[in-house]
Amino acid sequence: MELLDIVDEHGIPTGQTADREQVHALGLRHRTSHVWLARRRNGKVQLLLQKRSMQKDSYPGCYDISSAGHIPAGQDFVTSALRELKEELGQTAHAEDLIFCGQRNFHLDAEFHGKPFHDEQVSNVYLLWLDQEPESFILQAEEVSEVRWFDFENCLNAIATGEFDTCIYTEELEMLRKVIEN
Helix, strand or coil: CCEEECCCCCCCCCEEEEEEHHHHHCCCCCEEEEEEEEEEEEEEEEEEEEECCCCCCCCCCCCCCCCCEEEEECCCHHHHHHHHHHHHCHHHHHHHEEEEEEEEEEEEEEEEEEEEEEEEECCCEEEEECCCCCCCCCCCCCCEEEEECCCCCCCHHHHHHHCEEEEECCHHHHHHHHHCCC
């Protein structure tokens, strides 16, 4: 059982916890960390997207953020971000390597695997510059089926037009753009 802190709209724990299944069944606000891996190639910025495993409880088989995850009760955004990088992609990074891009709140009501799914998140978004080939990542098979680099603009356009299955929000890519362009 994975316990999560229930949080306010700023991501501050309220003192209550609930297990992950309960959080999504009831739509309780919780925290996640999102880490986008980026590199520069041929004068363009590229983003690494992961393809979610078909066993995931939400958005199976969809392209997603490079590395993301729920924050266990008692942990903070950065600690969780670094843990998820290691678990999902086999990458070790340090807190000072993460560039904070902002925080976003979002809400989703959907159905996956025949069950209602209510997602109420406060997410800290980070950028990590890392240039390596997809085959050098060590993927956590139950979470990630593959990783692939996409040119930033092509990725943004493909998501906006629904060119491929994804659970990425263009709002988050715009947060990245502001950091990348500065």
